[in-house]
Amino acid sequence: MDRAAPPDAIRDILAAAAAPGVLSLAGGLPAPDSFPLTELVTVLDEVMSSAAAAALQYGPVEGVPAMRAGLAARAGETGGHTDPDRVLVTSGSQQGLALTTNALVAPGDTVALEDPGYLGAVRVFRQAGADLLAVPGDEDGMDTEALAGRLRRGARCRLVYVVPHFHNPTAAVLTEERRRHLAELAGHYGFLIVEDDPYADLAFDGVRLPSIDAFSDRVIRLLSLSKTLCPGFRVAGLVAPPALIGPLTTAKQDADLQTNTFGQHVVSRLLSRPGFLPRHLLRLQSLYRTRAGHLAGLLGGLGWLTFRAPRGGLFFWAAITTAGVDAATLTAAAIEEGLAIVPGPPFCIDRDGSRHLRLSFATLSPSEMPEAVRRLELARARVSGPRGAAAAG
Amino acid sequence: MDRAAPPDAIRDILAAAAAPGVLSLAGGLPAPDSFPLTELVTVLDEVMSSAAAAALQYGPVEGVPAMRAGLAARAGETGGHTDPDRVLVTSGSQQGLALTTNALVAPGDTVALEDPGYLGAVRVFRQAGADLLAVPGDEDGMDTEALAGRLRRGARCRLVYVVPHFHNPTAAVLTEERRRHLAELAGHYGFLIVEDDPYADLAFDGVRLPSIDAFSDRVIRLLSLSKTLCPGFRVAGLVAPPALIGPLTTAKQDADLQTNTFGQHVVSRLLSRPGFLPRHLLRLQSLYRTRAGHLAGLLGGLGWLTFRAPRGGLFFWAAITTAGVDAATLTAAAIEEGLAIVPGPPFCIDRDGSRHLRLSFATLSPSEMPEAVRRLELARARVSGPRGAAAAG
Structure with missing residues (x-):
C-alpha cells in the first residue's frame, strides 16, 4: 500500500x-504510468526462455549474485561501499529496516529519528522495545546540530534513522554538510546510521547528493527499487558493514529464507539492460x-x-x-x-x-x-x- | 536453498x-523438471497484458484477494476452515512460521515438536526464547500418546509444531487417529497447533489425510506452494483462527509490508486455470x-x-x-x-x-x-x- x-x-x-x-x-x-512495461515484457521473455529453471528455484539467502551486483552498482552511483559481499537482498526496504532493528536493537536501546518521520519505521523501533529520540528537522533535513547537542548532554543512541532525499513526509533533502556531520557524530559516539533512501531517484533535476555511506563505515543503507522501477516484485537490498552482514543474513534466513528468486532475476536483468536506467x-x-x-x-x-x-x-x-x-x-x-x-x-x-x-x-x-x-x-x-x-x- | x-x-x-x-x-x-513452464509462460502473458498495473503495484498487507481465495480453496481440499478472511499471504511458509512465533511465543514459553524435526523451525523457536519439548515419533508421525503423557505430568505448551505429511527428515505421515488426538489435546490443554504441510501434494498415490484444522479451532495452517508449483515466487499463506489474523497481519506489515504482488497475480491465476492443478x-x-x-x-x-x-x-x-x-x-x-x-x-x-x-x-x-x-x-x-x-x- x-x-x-x-x-x-x-x-x-x-x-x-x-x-x-x-x-x-x-x-x-x-504512478502506474511510470512502470517500464515494454522492457518488463522483454525481460520476462528472456527469463522464461533462458533462465527459467534457476529463476523458479530456491536461491541463496543473501540473494542471487546478479541482483547483489546490480544493487552494489546502484549504491556506487551516489558513493560509498560497492562490494557485492556487503549487499543483502531483502523483500522491500521495510524488511531491511525490520531485520536491522531485530538484529541490532535491544529493548531499552535508543533510536533517533527526525520528527515528523516515517511511521512505518517508528512502529518497528517501538516493537523492538526501543526508546525514541525525536530530532527536529527543517528544509535541510534532520538538524544534526540539535542531535549533537543531545549527544553532548549525554544522550546515547544505538541507531540514527534518516530518509536523506525527499524525506517522508516533509520532502526535505539532507544537505551534504549535514550528511558529513552525521557521519562524524556516528564515529565519535559509536552509533550506526540507517540511511533509508527510497526517493533518491525521484529528484526532478536528476541531482542526488552523496550517500552518507561515502563518509562513514557505520552506515546500513536501504536500497529500494519500488519507486524507481515498480513495487510489485518486492526486491530491494541493504548495504552493510562486513561485520553486520553475517547477523543480518541469519536474521533474513529465519524471517523468510530468501527474497523471491523470480523477481530477482527479472529486476537484475532490467537494471543491467544497456541504456535502460x-x-x-x-x-x-x-x-x-x-x-x-x-x-x-x-x-x-x-x-x-x-x-x-x-x-x-x-x-x-x-x-x-x-x-x-x-x-x-x-x-x-x-x-x-x-x-x-x-x-x-x-x-x-x-x-x-x-x-x-x-x-x-x-x-x-x-x-x-x-x-x-x-x-x-x-x-x-x-x-x-x-x-x-x-x-x- | x-x-x-x-x-x-x-x-x-x-x-x-x-x-x-x-x-x-x-x-x-x-526437481526443475516438475515446474509448470508452459502454463507459466501463458499466465505471465496474461498478467502483463491484462493486469500489469495492479500486478506491479503495491497490494494489501493480507494479500491479493484472488490469492487469498486460491489458498482458501486449496485448504478446503483436505478439510478445515476455508474462509478467505482467515488467510494471510506470506513470503514462503518460513515467514508464516516466523510471524506466528514472533506474534505468539514469548520468551520462556514451551514449544513442542517431533524429534528429529525441521531445524529451520527449531532455530526460529530458539530465537524467540522458547523452551523446546522434544516429542518422539515413529512411522506414524509424532507420538501423541507420549505428548499426552508429558502434558498429564504437568508440561504446558504454547505451541505444538507438526509436519504431518512426509515429515522432514523422517518422511513419516501422521495418522488420522493421531491428528484427532492432537486436536483433542489442544482443546484440553489450550495450546495452538502449527500444521506445516509443504509435502502433502507429493503423496505418490495422491492420497492426503484430512488437515488437523478439520478437527480443531486452534490450528495455524501453513500452506506452501514451493514443492507444489515451484519455489521461485515465494508465495505461500497461512490459515489462522479469526482472533489471530489481526496480530499476524500487523506482524506481516512490520516485517515486509506485503508479499510480492506480481507473484501473487501469477500464482493465483495458475491455480485457477481450469484442470491445471x-x-x-x-x-x-x-x-x-x-x-x-x-x-x-x-x-x-x-x-x-x-x-x-x-x-x-x-x-x-x-x-x-x-x-x-x-x-x-x-x-x-x-x-x-x-x-x-x-x-x-x-x-x-x-x-x-x-x-x-x-x-x-x-x-x-x-x-x-x-x-x-x-x-x-x-x-x-x-x-x-x-x-x-x-x-x-
Whole structure:
C-alpha cells in the first residue's frame, strides 16, 4: 500500500482511498504510468526462455549474485561501499529496516529519528522495545546540530534513522554538510546510521547528493527499487558493514529464507539492460515534475495551505493556515467528499502535526487533480464554513 | 536453498552442494523438471497484458484477494476452515512460521515438536526464547500418546509444531487417529497447533489425510506452494483462527509490508486455470515416485543402509548399519568424493542422529543417481575401509 506509513489510522485511510470513486492524494503509490512495461515484457521473455529453471528455484539467502551486483552498482552511483559481499537482498526496504532493528536493537536501546518521520519505521523501533529520540528537522533535513547537542548532554543512541532525499513526509533533502556531520557524530559516539533512501531517484533535476555511506563505515543503507522501477516484485537490498552482514543474513534466513528468486532475476536483468536506467529515470523525473507542478498550482490557488514546492519525491507537506481547521477533522470531511488525504499527527513523535497534511502528487494524473482539489476545498468548507461566508452573509 | 534446514552445518553443506561437479542428495530442492513452464509462460502473458498495473503495484498487507481465495480453496481440499478472511499471504511458509512465533511465543514459553524435526523451525523457536519439548515419533508421525503423557505430568505448551505429511527428515505421515488426538489435546490443554504441510501434494498415490484444522479451532495452517508449483515466487499463506489474523497481519506489515504482488497475480491465476492443478499433481507425483523408487533400489543395493521406502515427500531417512561409521564423518568424506548428503544430528533435539542420513530423491535425475550412489559407497570405503577388506586381505 504505502511504504510511507501505516499506523492503523493511515491503514484505514488507505483502505478508504481504495474504494470506488475515491480520489487519493494519500498513498505513496507510484504512478502506474511510470512502470517500464515494454522492457518488463522483454525481460520476462528472456527469463522464461533462458533462465527459467534457476529463476523458479530456491536461491541463496543473501540473494542471487546478479541482483547483489546490480544493487552494489546502484549504491556506487551516489558513493560509498560497492562490494557485492556487503549487499543483502531483502523483500522491500521495510524488511531491511525490520531485520536491522531485530538484529541490532535491544529493548531499552535508543533510536533517533527526525520528527515528523516515517511511521512505518517508528512502529518497528517501538516493537523492538526501543526508546525514541525525536530530532527536529527543517528544509535541510534532520538538524544534526540539535542531535549533537543531545549527544553532548549525554544522550546515547544505538541507531540514527534518516530518509536523506525527499524525506517522508516533509520532502526535505539532507544537505551534504549535514550528511558529513552525521557521519562524524556516528564515529565519535559509536552509533550506526540507517540511511533509508527510497526517493533518491525521484529528484526532478536528476541531482542526488552523496550517500552518507561515502563518509562513514557505520552506515546500513536501504536500497529500494519500488519507486524507481515498480513495487510489485518486492526486491530491494541493504548495504552493510562486513561485520553486520553475517547477523543480518541469519536474521533474513529465519524471517523468510530468501527474497523471491523470480523477481530477482527479472529486476537484475532490467537494471543491467544497456541504456535502460538513465532513460527510464529521465522519464520518471519528468512525469513526477509535471505532476508536482500541476498540484502545486492547484493547491496554491486554494489560499489556505502553505508548503514548500518539493524538488523530488512523492509528497507535499502542507500547513493549514485557516484558523480552527484541524488536519484530522479535515481528513474525515475529505473522505465524505470522496478524497483521501493523510493528516500530520501520525507522523509526529513530539511535535504537533495537527495543522499539517501530507499530500501525494504521484498517484493521480494531472487531469484528475482539479477534481481532487475541488473536493479538498469542499471538505474545508464543511469544516469551517465557506470562506467569506460571514462577510457575504 | 532448503526449506528443510539450514542450521549453519547444513548451510555449509548446501554451499558445497552448489559447487560445480558435485552431485546433491542434500537439499530440499524440487526437481526443475516438475515446474509448470508452459502454463507459466501463458499466465505471465496474461498478467502483463491484462493486469500489469495492479500486478506491479503495491497490494494489501493480507494479500491479493484472488490469492487469498486460491489458498482458501486449496485448504478446503483436505478439510478445515476455508474462509478467505482467515488467510494471510506470506513470503514462503518460513515467514508464516516466523510471524506466528514472533506474534505468539514469548520468551520462556514451551514449544513442542517431533524429534528429529525441521531445524529451520527449531532455530526460529530458539530465537524467540522458547523452551523446546522434544516429542518422539515413529512411522506414524509424532507420538501423541507420549505428548499426552508429558502434558498429564504437568508440561504446558504454547505451541505444538507438526509436519504431518512426509515429515522432514523422517518422511513419516501422521495418522488420522493421531491428528484427532492432537486436536483433542489442544482443546484440553489450550495450546495452538502449527500444521506445516509443504509435502502433502507429493503423496505418490495422491492420497492426503484430512488437515488437523478439520478437527480443531486452534490450528495455524501453513500452506506452501514451493514443492507444489515451484519455489521461485515465494508465495505461500497461512490459515489462522479469526482472533489471530489481526496480530499476524500487523506482524506481516512490520516485517515486509506485503508479499510480492506480481507473484501473487501469477500464482493465483495458475491455480485457477481450469484442470491445471489435478493434471500437474499427477505429473509431479509420478515424477517423484519414479525417482524415489530408483534411489531406493540403488541405496538398498549398498547393503549398509536401512530405511523405510517413503510414500511421498522428498526424503529418505536412512540408518547406517556398518559399525564405526558415523554420519558426520561420512558426510565429510562424501563431499571429498563430490557428493552432498545431510547427516542426522542437526535434525535432532534429544535423540542421537549420528547414525542417520537424510537423502533427497528429488533433485537428481534417475540417470545421475547411480553415480551419486557410487560416490556414497566410495565415501563409506574411505571411512571404514572397503567392505570385506579384512577377509580378502
